[in-house]
Amino acid sequence: MRHGCVIPYASEREFVELAQLAETSGWDAVFSWEAVWGQDAWATLAAAAVLTSRVRLGTLLTPASRHRPWDLASRVATVDRLSAGRVTMCVGLGALHGNWLAFEADEGRAARAQKLDESLAIYAGLMAGQPFSYTGEHYSATPVTELVPPPPVQRPHPPVWVVGAMHLGRHAQPSLDRAARWEGLLPAVVDPAFRPITIEETRRAVDHVFSRRAEWGLPTEGYDVVMEGDTFGGHRSPTGTPAEWAAAGATWWVESWWDLPDAPESVAELRRRIAGGPHR
Numbered sequence: 001m002r003h004g005c006v007i008p009y010a011s012e013r014e015f016v017e018l019a020q021l022a023e024t025s026g027w028d029a030v031f032s033w034e035a036v037w038g039q040d041a042w043a044t045l046a047a048a049a050v051l052t053s054r055v056r057l058g059t060l061l062t063p064a065s066r067h068r069p070w071d072l073a074s075r076v077a078t079v080d081r082l083s084a085g086r087v088t089m090c091v092g093l094g095a096l097h098g099n100w101l102a103f104e105a106d107e108g109r110a111a112r113a114q115k116l117d118e119s120l121a122i123y124a125g126l127m128a129g130q131p132f133s134y135t136g137e138h139y140s141a142t143p144v145t146e147l148v149p150p151p152p153v154q155r156p157h158p159p160v161w162v163v164g165a166m167h168l169g170r171h172a173q174p175s176l177d178r179a180a181r182w183e184g185l186l187p188a189v190v191d192p193a194f195r196p197i198t199i200e201e202t203r204r205a206v207d208h209v210f211s212r213r214a215e216w217g218l219p220t221e222g223y224d225v226v227m228e229g230d231t232f233g234g235h236r237s238p239t240g241t242p243a244e245w246a247a248a249g250a251t252w253w254v255e256s257w258w259d260l261p262d263a264p265e266s267v268a269e270l271r272r273r274i275a276g277g278p279h280r
Contacts, residue, residue: 187227
């Protein structure tokens with residue numbers, strides 16, 4: 001199992017410093033996150049890319065449905081080239097909140113899901129090279145004949161991890177099928193009580209995704225299953241040790257320290273936790 005961490009609150013320069021610390025402290029990946037109005041995650045990751053050499057960099061997560069897909073593909077490919085192939089993008093429908101709704105009305109889950117699928121199709125098509133064309137309900141693209149950017153380092157595209165939701169114990173959900181088409185699954189549970197996903201639910205989600213991939217002729221080797229947790233005891237962290245989650249099929253354990261307040265003293269605490277290395 002590999003280990004990463006989400007840096008919840010830090011300035012752009014602090015993020016870069018913490019990414020460098022994570023690299024020297026044995027972490028395998030460092031993740032940012034995206035707001036509608038706020039720090040640009042991809043610009044911050046680009047800065048980290050040129051000052052690190054080993055640690056993977058990515059978002060957890062990107063609400064891809066609110067990006068123009070060609071803009072998103074441009075940003076991810078740029079960071080991929082700057083990092084020599086160390087970028088991963090995690091996508092989902094996104095959690096609606098005041099920072100989002102202050103600028104954009106909620107289109108509804110169905111529209112956001114459709115936009116997400118179309119965005120990922122265009123993302124992959126542009127990364128694969130020209131000529132590429134696409135016609136969807138929300139987006140379209142025709143072949144580009146001038147100013148074509150160079151390809152990404154990771155082929156056919158930088159990997160995409162997708163949130164796959166369990167709905168009150170039922171697992172044959174469209175979001176799990178979506179995750180099965182890409183390179184990784186971030187299992188979650190949709191529950192009115194906002195409880196964390198269990199190990200048994202994760203096993204069922206992984207079984208469903210692997211069954212779909214086998215049905216579609218896609219390999220399971222190298223496919224990532226990503227668990228978010230907090231070994232420091234934060235709220236809504238799933239129970240069980242990273243080793244127990246590995247036995248359930250998880251290939252990544254990502255520390256998500258969302259309990260830390262958005263305050264200067266939290267950066268010092270992040271520095272302490274990151275310097276201690278992952279809990280292997």
